[in-house]
Each structure stands twice: as structure tokens, then as C-alpha cells.
Amino acid sequence: MSIDKSLKPKGKLSRPRNVYRKVERIAILKAENRWDQDTSVFGLPKVKVEKLKRKGKAPKKVEPAEAGKAGKAEKAGKAKK
Template sequence: MTIDKSLKVRRGANSTRSVLTRQERLTKLKESDRWSEGDSPLGLPKVRVQKLVMKKKKKKEEPEKEDDKKKKK
């Protein structure tokens, strides 16, 4: 039997999480100067997580094959 796609183990480094832990949010807020050490760690503002999207390559159509099909008919 094969394993369903949803149950397969994914590569950990390639997947992006949409939710950050509190520590990760604090480091991102510190980098952007939106949080300092004296501020409360509760009620933090939202931190946007950017996802990396790869563009799909377009297939190049070869006109030679189309011409060959027309000649055979």
C-alpha cells in the first residue's frame, strides 16, 4: 500500500509556518523597533509572515510538431 500525500513527512526547511511563537514575534518586533525591553509581552501586535512563492515555468510550444501533424493529414 502507498502512503497518502497528506500523511507523508514534509521537508522541514522548505515549509513556512503561518503562526509564529511569542519569542519569534518579539525578535521580529525588536528588529523593526516596534517593541522594546520594558514593554509588556502580552497583547503583541500582529507580525506578517511572508511566504515564498515560486513561479511556474511556461511550456514552450514547438511549431515544428504542429506543421508535421498538418502534413500527415
């Protein structure tokens, strides 16, 4: 019995993998100049998997011109009270 398409999770294979396939490992080794044509595809050296960093919320940056205006507005608000 198969699962209905609407019940399957979306993007099931979109998460990062922690192991490369042989073809991917050979491509990375070629880019790093660590691969020769005479080398066997069995017993390939390990290749480090680069993990993607999650993007956090960046703190709101205030430009110096706006910072001066904001500071003056706060001082004016305190003076009126």
C-alpha cells in the same frame, strides 16, 4: 502503539507556518524598532508572515546574437524547401 520511522512523512514540519512563536515575533518587532524592554510579552502586536512565492519555470531567454542566428537558420530552412 507508535508509527515506524519509515512510514512517517519526510519533512513534516518543512512547510511554511502561518503563525510565529512569541520569541520569533519579538525578534521581528526588534528588527522593525517596534519593541521596548518595558513592553509586556502578553498582547503582542500582530506581525505579518511573509509567504514564499513558488518558483515557476522561467521562459527561456534568447540572447540577441543567438536570436539573429536562429532567425537566419529558419529562413534558410524555408528557402531550401
